[in-house]
Amino acid sequence: WLENDSHLFYPLNAHFEMNAQNVMKDHVQYNYDDSGRFLLWLDFSPRVMSNVQVLSSKERYCALVWIMHLMMFDEKAQRNGSIIVRNASKMKTKDYFAYLSMDMCLSYYALSLSACSVKVVYDITIQAHWSICVFFSTISRFIPARVLETIGIREDDGKEDFKWLCIDQFIPNGFIS
Numbered sequence: 001w002l003e004n005d006s007h008l009f010y011p012l013n014a015h016f017e018m019n020a021q022n023v024m025k026d027h028v029q030y031n032y033d034d035s036g037r038f039l040l041w042l043d044f045s046p047r048v049m050s051n052v053q054v055l056s057s058k059e060r061y062c063a064l065v066w067i068m069h070l071m072m073f074d075e076k077a078q079r080n081g082s083i084i085v086r087n088a089s090k091m092k093t094k095d096y097f098a099y100l101s102m103d104m105c106l107s108y109y110a111l112s113l114s115a116c117s118v119k120v121v122y123d124i125t126i127q128a129h130w131s132i133c134v135f136f137s138t139i140s141r142f143i144p145a146r147v148l149e150t151i152g153i154r155e156d157d158g159k160e161d162f163k164w165l166c167i168d169q170f171i172p173n174g175f176i177s
Contacts, residue, residue: 020055020059020060020062020063020066021063023051023052023054023055024052024055024060024063026043026047026048026051026174027042027043027044027048027049027051027052028040028041028042028043028063028064029041029043029172029175030067030070031170031172032170033083033166033167033170034166035080036076036079036080037076037077037080037081037082037083037121037167038071038074038076038080038081038082038083038118039082039083039085039167039170040067040071040082040083040084040085041085041087041171041172041175042084042085042086042087043087043089043172043174043175044086044087044088044089044091044096044099045087045089046089049099052099057098057099057100057101057104058104060099060100061100061104061107061108064100064108065108068108071118072117072118074118077118078117078118081118081119081120081121082118082119082120082121083120083121083122083123083124083165083167084120084122084123084124085124085125085126085158085162085167085175086124086125086126087125087126087127087175087176088125088126088127088128088129088132089127090127090128090129091129091132092129092131092132093129093131093132093135094131096132120150121150121165122150122151122152122161122165123150123151123152124151124152124153124154124158124161125152125153125154126156126157126158126161126176127154127155127156127157127158127176128153128154128155129155130155132153133153133155136151136153157176158176159176
C-alpha cells in the first residue's frame with residue numbers, strides 16, 4: 001500500500017520541513033517521561049489550529065509523516081515506546097476530517113499502526129466532542145483488540161489517564177485549557 005500512497009509523494013525539501021516545523025511548533029510537541037518514553041502531544045485547540053491552517057492538508061499530512069519518522073529513529077522511543085496524546089478541544093468530526101481528509105487519515109493510521117516500528121504504549125484523545133466518540137465507537141469493531149487496548153477517547157481533560165500513565169508532570173504548557 002505504501003508504494004500506491006500518492007500522499008507520500010510530495011516534493012519535500014529542507015525549506016518545506018523547516019517551514020512546516022515552524023508553523024506546527026505549538027500544534028506538535030514532544031518530550032520524554034521519566035521512563036524514557038517518547039511523549040507526542042498534538043494540540044487541536046482553535047488558537048493553535050488557526051496557525052496550522054496556512055498549510056495545505058497534504059503539507060500537514062507530510063509533516064505528520066516526518067514526525068512519525070522522527071519517532072521511528074529516536075533511540076528512546078525504540079527502546080521505551082511512545083505515548084500519543086491529542087487534545088481535540090471539542091473539535092467536531094467534520095472539522096477533524098477537514099484537518100486531514102478521510103483517505104489521508106486512513107493512510108496515516110495504516111502507516112502508524114502497521115508500518116511504524118515504534119511501540120505505541122497508549123494513544124489517547126482528550127476533550128473529544130461527542131461526535132468523535134460516536135465515530136470511534138462505530139469504527140472500533142474493525143480495530144484489532146490488541147490495538148483497542150492502547151486507545152483511549154475521553155470527553156474530559158484526561159488528567160486521570162495522565163496520572164495513571166505517570167505523565168501528568170510532562171504536559172506542555174498551555175496544552176490543556
